[in-house]
Amino acid sequence: MEQCASVEREVDKVLQKFLTYGQHCEQSLEELLHYVGQLRAELASAALQGTPLSATLSLVMSQCCRKIKDTVQKLASDHKDIHSSVSRVGKAIDRNFDSEICGVVSDTVWDSREKQQQILQMAILEHLYQQGMLSVAEELCQESTLNVDLDFKQPFLELNRILEALHEQDLGPALEWAVSHRQRLLELNSSLEFKLHRLHFIRLLAGGPEKQLEALSYARHFQPFARLHQREIQVMMGSLVYLRLGLEKSPYCHLLDNSHWAEICETFTRDACSLLGLSVESPLSVSFASGCVALPVLMNIKAVIEQRQCTGVWSHKDELPIEIELGMKCWYHSVFACPILRQQTSDSNPPIKLICGHVISRDALNKLINGGKLKCPYCPMEQNPADGKRIIF
Amino acid sequence: MAVQESAAQLSMTLKVQEYPTLKVPYETLNKRFRAAQKNIDRETSHVTMVVAELEKTLSSCPAVDSVVSLLDGVVEKLSVLKRKAVESIQAEGESARLCKRRIEHLKEHSSDQPAAASVWKRKRMDRMMVEHLLRCGYYNTAVKLARQSGIETREKALQSGRRKPAGRGPPGHGHAGIPAGHAHLPLQGPAGPGPVADADPAVPVRQLPAAPAGEQLRVHPHPAGRPLGHKDTCYKEDGSSRSPDCPVCSRSLNKLAQPLPMAHCANSRLVCKISGDVMNENNPPMMLPNGYVYGYNSLLSIRQDDKVVCPRTKEVFHFSQAEKVYIM
Numbered sequence: 001m002e003q004c005a006s007v008e009r010e011v012d013k014v015l016q017k018f019l020t021y022g023q024h025c026e027q028s029l030e031e032l033l034h035y036v037g038q039l040r041a042e043l044a045s046a047a048l049q050g051t052p053l054s055a056t057l058s059l060v061m062s063q064c065c066r067k068i069k070d071t072v073q074k075l076a077s078d079h080k081d082i083h084s085s086v087s088r089v090g091k092a093i094d095r096n097f098d099s100e101i102c103g104v105v106s107d108t109v110w111d112s113r114e115k116q117q118q119i120l121q122m123a124i125l126e127h128l129y130q131q132g133m134l135s136v137a138e139e140l141c142q143e144s145t146l147n148v149d150l151d152f153k154q155p156f157l158e159l160n161r162i163l164e165a166l167h168e169q170d171l172g173p174a175l176e177w178a179v180s181h182r183q184r185l186l187e188l189n190s191s192l193e194f195k196l197h198r199l200h201f202i203r204l205l206a207g208g209p210e211k212q213l214e215a216l217s218y219a220r221h222f223q224p225f226a227r228l229h230q231r232e233i234q235v236m237m238g239s240l241v242y243l244r245l246g247l248e249k250s251p252y253c254h255l256l257d258n259s260h261w262a263e264i265c266e267t268f269t270r271d272a273c274s275l276l277g278l279s280v281e282s283p284l285s286v287s288f289a290s291g292c293v294a295l296p297v298l299m300n301i302k303a304v305i306e307q308r309q310c311t312g313v314w315s316h317k318d319e320l321p322i323e324i325e326l327g328m329k330c331w332y333h334s335v336f337a338c339p340i341l342r343q344q345t346s347d348s349n350p351p352i353k354l355i356c357g358h359v360i361s362r363d364a365l366n367k368l369i370n371g372g373k374l375k376c377p378y379c380p381m382e383q384n385p386a387d388g389k390r391i392i393f
Numbered sequence: 394m395a396v397q398e399s400a401a402q403l404s405m406t407l408k409v410q411e412y413p414t415l416k417v418p419y420e421t422l423n424k425r426f427r428a429a430q431k432n433i434d435r436e437t438s439h440v441t442m443v444v445a446e447l448e449k450t451l452s453s454c455p456a457v458d459s460v461v462s463l464l465d466g467v468v469e470k471l472s473v474l475k476r477k478a479v480e481s482i483q484a485e486g487e488s489a490r491l492c493k494r495r496i497e498h499l500k501e502h503s504s505d506q507p508a509a510a511s512v513w514k515r516k517r518m519d520r521m522m523v524e525h526l527l528r529c530g531y532y533n534t535a536v537k538l539a540r541q542s543g544i545e546t547r548e549k550a551l552q553s554g555r556r557k558p559a560g561r562g563p564p565g566h567g568h569a570g571i572p573a574g575h576a577h578l579p580l581q582g583p584a585g586p587g588p589v590a591d592a593d594p595a596v597p598v599r600q601l602p603a604a605p606a607g608e609q610l611r612v613h614p615h616p617a618g619r620p621l622g623h624k625d626t627c628y629k630e631d632g633s634s635r636s637p638d639c640p641v642c643s644r645s646l647n648k649l650a651q652p653l654p655m656a657h658c659a660n661s662r663l664v665c666k667i668s669g670d671v672m673n674e675n676n677p678p679m680m681l682p683n684g685y686v687y688g689y690n691s692l693l694s695i696r697q698d699d700k701v702v703c704p705r706t707k708e709v710f711h712f713s714q715a716e717k718v719y720i721m
Contacts, residue, residue: 001404001503007415008496014422015489022482029475033468040464043457053455061451061460065444068467072474076437079430086426089492090419097412116649117529123645124522128538136537143531283643288518289396296405327397331671332639334663339721344658353680357719378721391684391718392705393663 003096010089017082024078028071039064098299121146127284129156132163155276159269166265171200174268181275190271194225194232199264201236202255209244216240297322334393340364340377352388356381359391398514403502410517414495422488429481436474443467516544661720667691667704672720679715683708686718 039060053061121144128137134157141148162173178185178193185192197218204215222233235252242250273280301322336345338361345351345361353359358378360368365388368374374385398406447463502513519542526535663672665688672678676688685703692701692715699712 001400001500003404003408004496004500008493008500011489011492011496015486015493018482018486018489022479022486025478025482026475029471029478033471033475036464036468036471040461040468043461043464053451053457053460058451062448065448065451068444068471069441072437072440072471075478076430076433079433083426083430086423090416090423093412093415093419096408097415098409099412099416119645119649121529123643123649124525126643126645127522133538133541136534136541139537140526140531140534143534144529279639279643283646285518286396287646288521289398289514292406292410292517293396293398293402296402296409299409331662331664332642334661334666334672335658336661336663336720337658339661342659353716353718357717359718359720378719389680389684391680391686393666393678393686 006096007089007092010085010092014082014085014089017085021078021082025075028075032068032071036064036068118146123284127282129153130278130282132156132160134160155278159272159276162272163265163269166261166268169203169261171196174264175200177272184275185271188271188274190267191225191229192267192271194222194229195264195267197221197225198232198236199260202260205236205239205243205247206256208246212240212243215243293325336361336393338364340367350390351393353391354381355383355387362388362390400503403510407499407502411499414499414520415492418488418492418495422485422492425481425484425488429478429485432477432481433474436470436477440467440470440474443470516542519544663720665691667695678718678720680718681708681710682714683710687715689715 043057121140125137125140125146125148128134128140140146158177162177165171165173175193175196178196182193201215201218201222204211204218207214219237222229222236226233236255239247239250239252239255242252247253247256270280279286336351336359337343338345338351340360341364343349343361343363349361349363351359352362352365354365354374354376356376356379358376360377365374365385368377369385372385374383374388375381376383443463443466447460447467450459450463498516501509502517504510504513519538523535523539523544526532526538663678663686664670665672665676665678666685667687668691670676670688670690672686672688676690678686679689679692680686681701681703683703683706685705687704692712695701695704696712700709701712701715702709
């Protein structure tokens with residue numbers, strides 16, 4: 001924030017200077033032109049053609065010349081003075097923003113650049129489909145001559161079609177979809193179908209007392225959900241009482257809230273994505289966002305490493321030197337770090353549960369074996385090393 | 394958004410990412426300033442020349458009509474100066490205003506409304522993608538994307554900087570014309586040997602080097618790919634532990650992230666395979682007799698008649714057979 005502010009200050013100063021200079025320049029040149037014009041008119045009108053110039057006029061003329069020269073030269077030098085303000089903008093940018101980030105990235109990591117580009121292109125394509133930017137995706141396919149088969153695109157196309165309809169408050173396609181996937185939605189414990197019916201019912205209610213019969217007959221759609229959503233159905237039935245008075249003034253006015261529409265879009269996206277085995281946010285955007293978080297941290301630590309001259313610490317190969325906090329929503333897989341050796345466990349060094357219930361890595365277990373017996377480091381319970389059981393998270 | 398970015402983190406990222414965003418319009422401003430200075434100097438010298446001529450004739454007792462005609466010349470030169478000066482200053486002002494607009498856009502990242510901040514983040518991603526697409530030479534795609542995400546201001550300017558076909562190597566796209574037009578597109582200038590429409594030879598050198606650093610889209614999956622993934626789980630042969638949400642498990646990024654370094658984790662974080670919830674004191678990890686661990690709450694939810702079926706091996710166990718596991 002501070003960086004933007006300081007650059008902005010310099011830019012504002014430059015803008016101000018341009019403005020004043022522009023006005024000043026125009027004004028003084030205008031005046032000059034006027035003055036010279038007057039002189040010329042005077043000379044021409046005096047009908048002194050062919051006669052030599054009088055002394056006074058000659059004096060006036062030379063004064064005029066001097067004035068022109070002075071004004072014009074001052075204009076040029078004034079403009080030159082603005083240069084320092086302009087270069088200050090550049091310096092502010094250089095000071096506040098980092099120009100080089102390639103120190104953090106090692107290019108040699110990828111062996112083939114074209115292949116890497118291709119894979120990246122695929123990832124971008126996926127992202128575009130997921131965002132619903134179908135025309136852009138088509139264009140990219142054409143320009144990059146990447147071939148994408150239809151069944152890759154198909155689920156995205158359908159998803160976006162339904163979402164667009166939902167945005168325009170058209171529940172039809174969504175209901176169709178929900179009914180056709182009813183079984184799987186139930187497995188997911190999703191109440192999407194019920195919510196869609198509910199929204200339709202509420203919309204009918206908002207139509208006023210004329211819609212009462214229609215609303216009532218629509219209510220029979222709630223029947224299969226009676227067990228799971230009893231309370232909500234009761235609330236909606238209760239609201240029928242206030243139909244004539246108008247729902248906005250009744251205790252049921254919250255039903256007319258617009259946020260329901262946003263919520264249904266979200267619910268639909270979430271459920272559809274889990275059904276399709278997709279994540280709600282495209283992998284590219286999550287990667288990109290994590291990169292945005294990681295980049296400054298890594299650059300800072302690189303600067304510290306260089307300052308302290310201990311370059312051996314980070315060898316670009318195995319592990320990043322520092323932990324990067326991305327928030328709990330990014331914990332996709334379990335990570336177990338052995339509390340003794342402070343290392344992540346792996347297939348070759350799995351976590352082992354001891355009899356007492358404490359978990360350590362196999363390497364740590366082997367290190368703790370003393371004369372064929374093992375003492376748990378946390379509770380001093382003695383046990384047989386062979387009794388440790390490998391666990392999988 | 395899955396990744397949480399606090400305002401402070403966003404500021405730090407801004408510092409690292411947005412150098413090109415501001416530097417390019419600044420370079421244009423600089424260029425225009427110099428052009429303006431040259432114009433003013435040239436016209437000023439013309440005026441001075443004509444005035445000197447007038448002064449010379451004055452000193453030798455001239456006739457009135459010769460003075461009048463010389464004065465006409467002076468008037469003409471002064472008008473030219475005025476016109477050119479006004480034009481140049483306008484161009485300079487425009488560049489400066491472009492700088493200001495970009496800064497204002499960047500400032501929006503720290504606005505108070507959370508909706509505005511997420512819109513800004515989305516635009517940032519789109520900006521980077523457009524830049525990447527331009528560097529790859531996918532010109533039309535970039536234009537379409539820019540238009541759709543609302544980050545393009547004048548398509549005229551884009552068309553003026555027609556890019557060269559992608560066959561030419563990665564640096565050196567003829568983007569010279571483009572940086573001028575956009576409020577939000579942080580475009581890089583041409584790198585070195587690229588054919589540049591610019592007359593001024595100094596400018597391409599001073600434009601930003603098309604450092605791979607600029608290819609931020611490529612750079613980002615690099616440090617990111619690994620904070621998210623772990624060698625074993627995302628790369629298991631049978632794909633058994635794939636998680637649909639994990640980006641590194643997704644098809645394309647999986648291959649991309651393979652050679653990258655892993656994330657550094659000093660503390661355990663356990664995630665239940667059934668629910669995706671964290672396993673901690675509130676949801677203690679429980680081990681079934683086959684060695685697989687799940688969260689207590691998830692086991693409760695899949696319990697049927699006091700029995701649980703391990704989702705991964707399909708073995709059936711008694712609920713009471715689950716043992717609590719202690720993670721330090």
